[in-house]
Amino acid sequence: MSQKLYKFLKKEKFPTALCPGCGHGIVMGALLRAIDGLELNMQETVFVSDGGCVGMITDYLLADSVHAPDGSCVALAVGIKKASPNLKVIVLSGDGSMGSKNINHLVHAARKNIEITVLCASNKVYAMAGGYPCATTPMGAITATAPLGNVEQTLDLCKIAYAAGSQFVARASVYHAKQLVRALRLGLTTKGFAFIEALSICPVEYGKRNNFKTPTEMLNSLRLGCVPSDISTAATQKGVTDAIAIGELTRK
Amino acid sequence: MAKRTVEINYMQGNQACAEGAVQAGCNFFAANPGSPYNEILKEMAKRMQETGGIFLQMEDETSSIASCIGASMTGKKVMTATSGNGLSLMSDNLGFALASQTPCVIVDVQHAGPSMGQITRTAQGDIQQARWAASGDYELIVLSPWSAQEMYDLTIDGFNLSEKFNVPVLILADETIGHIFEKIKFRKNIVLVNRHKKHLGQGLNLSITGFTHDGEGNPKPIDPKAQADLVNALSEKISSNLKQIIKVEEQNTQNADVVLVACGSCARSAMDVVLKSNKEGLKTGLLRLVTLWPFADEEVAKLAGKKVVVVELNKGQLAREVKRVLKNKVYSLSKTNGELVTPSEIIDFITCLPAGRKEYRA
Numbered sequence: 001m002s003q004k005l006y007k008f009l010k011k012e013k014f015p016t017a018l019c020p021g022c023g024h025g026i027v028m029g030a031l032l033r034a035i036d037g038l039e040l041n042m043q044e045t046v047f048v049s050d051g052g053c054v055g056m057i058t059d060y061l062l063a064d065s066v067h068a069p070d071g072s073c074v075a076l077a078v079g080i081k082k083a084s085p086n087l088k089v090i091v092l093s094g095d096g097s098m099g100s101k102n103i104n105h106l107v108h109a110a111r112k113n114i115e116i117t118v119l120c121a122s123n124k125v126y127a128m129a130g131g132y133p134c135a136t137t138p139m140g141a142i143t144a145t146a147p148l149g150n151v152e153q154t155l156d157l158c159k160i161a162y163a164a165g166s167q168f169v170a171r172a173s174v175y176h177a178k179q180l181v182r183a184l185r186l187g188l189t190t191k192g193f194a195f196i197e198a199l200s201i202c203p204v205e206y207g208k209r210n211n212f213k214t215p216t217e218m219l220n221s222l223r224l225g226c227v228p229s230d231i232s233t234a235a236t237q238k239g240v241t242d243a244i245a246i247g248e249l250t251r252k
Numbered sequence: 253m254a255k256r257t258v259e260i261n262y263m264q265g266n267q268a269c270a271e272g273a274v275q276a277g278c279n280f281f282a283a284n285p286g287s288p289y290n291e292i293l294k295e296m297a298k299r300m301q302e303t304g305g306i307f308l309q310m311e312d313e314t315s316s317i318a319s320c321i322g323a324s325m326t327g328k329k330v331m332t333a334t335s336g337n338g339l340s341l342m343s344d345n346l347g348f349a350l351a352s353q354t355p356c357v358i359v360d361v362q363h364a365g366p367s368m369g370q371i372t373r374t375a376q377g378d379i380q381q382a383r384w385a386a387s388g389d390y391e392l393i394v395l396s397p398w399s400a401q402e403m404y405d406l407t408i409d410g411f412n413l414s415e416k417f418n419v420p421v422l423i424l425a426d427e428t429i430g431h432i433f434e435k436i437k438f439r440k441n442i443v444l445v446n447r448h449k450k451h452l453g454q455g456l457n458l459s460i461t462g463f464t465h466d467g468e469g470n471p472k473p474i475d476p477k478a479q480a481d482l483v484n485a486l487s488e489k490i491s492s493n494l495k496q497i498i499k500v501e502e503q504n505t506q507n508a509d510v511v512l513v514a515c516g517s518c519a520r521s522a523m524d525v526v527l528k529s530n531k532e533g534l535k536t537g538l539l540r541l542v543t544l545w546p547f548a549d550e551e552v553a554k555l556a557g558k559k560v561v562v563v564e565l566n567k568g569q570l571a572r573e574v575k576r577v578l579k580n581k582v583y584s585l586s587k588t589n590g591e592l593v594t595p596s597e598i599i600d601f602i603t604c605l606p607a608g609r610k611e612y613r614a
Contacts, residue, residue: 043455043457044453044455046452046453048322058459059459059470059471062457063457064452064453064456064457064458064459064460065458065459065460066322066325066452066460066461067459067460067461067462067463067471068318068321068348068462069344069345069347069348069462071314071344072314072315072318072344072345072348074315075310075314075315075316075318075319075322076318076319076321076322077322078308078310078315078318078319078322079280079282079308079318079319079320079321079322079323079324079325079330080322080323080325080326080452082280082306082308082319082323083280083306083322083323083326083327083328083330084323084326084327084328084452084453086453087326087452087453104311104312104315105311105314105315105318107311108310108311108315
């Protein structure tokens with residue numbers, strides 16, 4: 001991690017507990033770069049996370065953090081923001097909980113337009129639990145409880161947030177790290193609810209089951225699979241339906 | 253701050269609870285509407301606006317208590333209200349509040365259950381659930397009001413206990429008490445316990461977690477000592493302060509042959525029996541549990557050698573605890589049809605002892 005970001009970190013706790021090759025380190029770096037660029041006061045920022053690998057990131061940040069039980073981080077952040085509007089509230093969650101336990105709260109926080117920034121790191125599986133399929137797992141992907149391939153449809157979290165009335169919705173990947181920083185910067189300055197999905201990689205629980213030999217191969221798949229696009233029109237563009245569209249979905 | 257100036261009011265139990273909360277300094281309320289606690293929401297929506305507090309109507313009970321915990325972590329005094337299966341939904345985050353030692357007050361106006369049951373009918377079926385709602389080992393405080401006046405008083409006391417011991421406090425009312433209209437006398441000089449715990453936004457880089465943690469909040473996922481220390485601390489902060497927490501009311505227990513043990517609305521019927529039957533020569537007494545949990549072991553143990561009848565609107569949940577404490581025979585008058593137990597039913601039961609009336613035996 002860049003030395004200029006050390007001021008945001010509890011360096012004595014390093015190295016992180018994240019697995020080698022995990023994409024969440026890039027997510028964490030992007031978040032800190034966005035905060036650094038905006039010169040946010042970390043003493044007035046609260047990070048709320050819940051179970052899962054992304055939740056561990058908050059342990060290393062030199063700021064107030066709350067590690068809520070699975071499926072409560074968005075609702076807890078709503079309470080913090082409503083009670084203390086002067087605090088900047090950032091939710092860090094994985095797609096496992098955001099696509100299932102948290103989704104009700106995500107929809108309603110977006111509908112109520114609570115000024116919080118939700119950063120969802122999507123690695124396509126319940127990684128910490130041991131590689132189980134979640135709402136965002138692609139069809140056909142092999143997981144711990146889907147040895148013949150996942151048969152369920154994939155949930156588009158960005159579209160859910162958009163439909164619920166989120167003021168800013170964007171998707172970026174850990175390969176497109178600069179875009180991720182930009183998306184986070186825009187999200188953090190949004191006057192209202194902001195949702196950012198960061199496509200991440202899990203070489204250990206997802207990659208090894210799906211023929212990705214190295215983390216680099218997974219990053220490469222993000223490079224090839226992501227189509228920079230306006231997500232709202234992506235579905236109608238030729239050839240984009242199978243790919244993952246990255247970019248801004250909405251900015252109000 | 254808009255204050256009520258009239259000293260004596262005519263209010264419903266639920267309204268009295270809301271008024272007690274406001275007077276206890278509650279400045280954040282989040283809940284999901286439902287029966288039979290709706291009036292708390294209505295009153296709080298109005299009173300929070302008047303006093304500059306925050307009122308949130310949330311999408312479900314999980315988010316209601318989660319947002320309350322979040323607000324409490326920034327130093328607010330928070331309350332939420334629920335009933336029946338709503339408490340089941342809250343139990344996940346109740347555990348989080350217990351583990352993170354976050355003060356909050358939860359009002360449970362019990363209705364007949366299980367599940368949705370009969371939402372407008374009275375019951376006391378959540379007595380054991382209130383104690384054991386969350387997973388794991390812990391102690392928490394549960395108070396049981398028996399009148400609209402006590403809905404007001406115990407809500408204030410609940411806030412104070414919650415702040416003092418950094419523990420969630422449950423106000424376990426039943427439908428009868430929630431909906432009863434009575435005369436309420438407001439307290440004149442309310443002594444409030446204010447937040448002494450550090451909170452978010454003070455620049456302290458706090459780490460608050462539901463995982464087992466050390467004193468600084470650092471997660472300790474596999475440390476055996478940290479786990480034992482946390483569980484012991486959570487239990488001992490309550491169990492070593494029982495004298496400050498436990499409150500019971502006794503009526504004629506010394507001279508009585510038969511002592512009724514009850515809480516909430518049942519205690520009203522039991523009190524009627526005690527006051528009337530003593531004139532008729534039947535020596536009865538009443539031990540009313542104001543604090544349900546931690547259980548008043550010491551006070552109940554004093555009833556040794558007497559005939560003890562536990563009157564309750566469930567299948568013997570309170571009797572189970574009384575039997576644990578007392579060696580002698582404990583009779584359980586249990587009524588579970590969603591109606592209040594009447595004084596005549598209690599007298600019938602007593603006069604049929606030792607067998608007790610068959611239909612009321614648990």
